[in-house]
Amino acid sequence: MKPPDFDYVAPTSIADAITALGSDSEAKVLAGGQSLIPLLAFRLASPALLVDLARVDGLDHVTDEGDRLVIGAMTRQRGAERDPRLADRCPLLVEALRQVGHPQIRSRGTIGGSVAHADPAGELPGVVLALGGRVHVTGPAGERTIEAEELFQGFLSTAIADDEILTAVELPASGPRTGWSVVEISRRPGDYALCGALCQVEIGDSGSVVGAHLALIGVGDRPMRATAVEAAMLGGASPTEAAALAPEGLSPGSDVHASSDYRLHLATVTSRRALTQALERAV
Ligand SMILES: Cc1cc2nc3c(=O)[nH]c(=O)nc-3n(C[C@H](O)[C@H](O)[C@H](O)COP(=O)(O)OP(=O)(O)OC[C@H]3O[C@@H](n4cnc5c(N)ncnc54)[C@H](O)[C@@H]3O)c2cc1C
Numbered sequence: 001m002k003p004p005d006f007d008y009v010a011p012t013s014i015a016d017a018i019t020a021l022g023s024d025s026e027a028k029v030l031a032g033g034q035s036l037i038p039l040l041a042f043r044l045a046s047p048a049l050l051v052d053l054a055r056v057d058g059l060d061h062v063t064d065e066g067d068r069l070v071i072g073a074m075t076r077q078r079g080a081e082r083d084p085r086l087a088d089r090c091p092l093l094v095e096a097l098r099q100v101g102h103p104q105i106r107s108r109g110t111i112g113g114s115v116a117h118a119d120p121a122g123e124l125p126g127v128v129l130a131l132g133g134r135v136h137v138t139g140p141a142g143e144r145t146i147e148a149e150e151l152f153q154g155f156l157s158t159a160i161a162d163d164e165i166l167t168a169v170e171l172p173a174s175g176p177r178t179g180w181s182v183v184e185i186s187r188r189p190g191d192y193a194l195c196g197a198l199c200q201v202e203i204g205d206s207g208s209v210v211g212a213h214l215a216l217i218g219v220g221d222r223p224m225r226a227t228a229v230e231a232a233m234l235g236g237a238s239p240t241e242a243a244a245l246a247p248e249g250l251s252p253g254s255d256v257h258a259s260s261d262y263r264l265h266l267a268t269v270t271s272r273r274a275l276t277q278a279l280e281r282a283v
Helices: 014-022 036-041 077-081 084-089 091-097 103-108 111-117 123-131 227-234 239-243 260-281
Strands: 007-009 027-030 049-052 062-064 068-072 134-139 142-147 152-154 165-172 178-185 195-203 209-217
Touching: 014 027, 014 049, 014 134, 014 165, 062 084, 068 084, 068 111, 077 091, 077 103, 077 111, 084 091, 091 123, 091 178, 091 195, 111 123, 111 165, 123 165, 123 195, 123 209, 178 260, 195 260, 209 227, 209 260, 227 239, 227 260, 239 260
Parallel strands: 007 049, 027 049
Antiparallel strands: 062 068, 068 165, 134 142, 134 165, 178 195, 195 209
């Protein structure tokens, strides 16, 4: 199908983008278009105005702030995947990016677009939640930050207001003796995961686990933090023992791809594999 009619503007500054977004209650931001354009084509969305961020200055960058990495919203997923600083300082993000669709999609899709879209099976929302990141947004009332725990509010729904623009994603940089892993089960390579586990662990001087971060995707209406698994790992449990707790608090739906029970089973399987690999890498 063809999209419904819409107006289109391509501002060059954040201020002009905010003004354009506020000019029509049916306006929507366009980033890489890899989720929004299919929604338009299927007529699942019909915004009156698209505010294209492609020409806005200052949204395409990776900034190393020591213990934090700040990634501009319009940074293309493929560019971030190939950035050596991110490979070194945030390997979980780079490994997750490699599992987003296909290279063609990642060449257009943006970091900010994926996080703002908040697909419950999306890898980048899972990374932001697992690492306890935050997003920077700007709107008519100015700038603010939203912590990952408050950001994802439901199916394709975030705490970003309709008249706000996500300008950057901020993630903690990984330190020494950190291991990471992304394990997904999907029907075909490049498909959204039926269930995925995104995991980072930190090992202390004594060899015990001093940091454990695990988010599960595809098992709810938003990415889910596996807090029981994390607590078990910090308490000295093995990956198998800890992963057995992964279904706690989850109630995934059944659909044509997988039943709820199968997704709960995958939550345990992907968590165990991810924790095991992350520990092996944390040397
Ligand atoms: C065939 C196919 C397979 C895919 N597979 C995967 C996959 O396996 N995993 C995965 O995670 N994703 C997948 N995607 C989606 C892809 O990652 C998209 O790039 C991403 O979801 C949206 O990013 P975008 O830049 O294209 O945003 P757009 O499509 O332009 O926008 C998406 C939504 O976010 C809003 N938005 C975008 N940017 C901002 C901003 N800066 N501030 C406020 N709101 C904003 C838009 O208004 C819109 O509602 C797939 C897409 C396709 C077409």
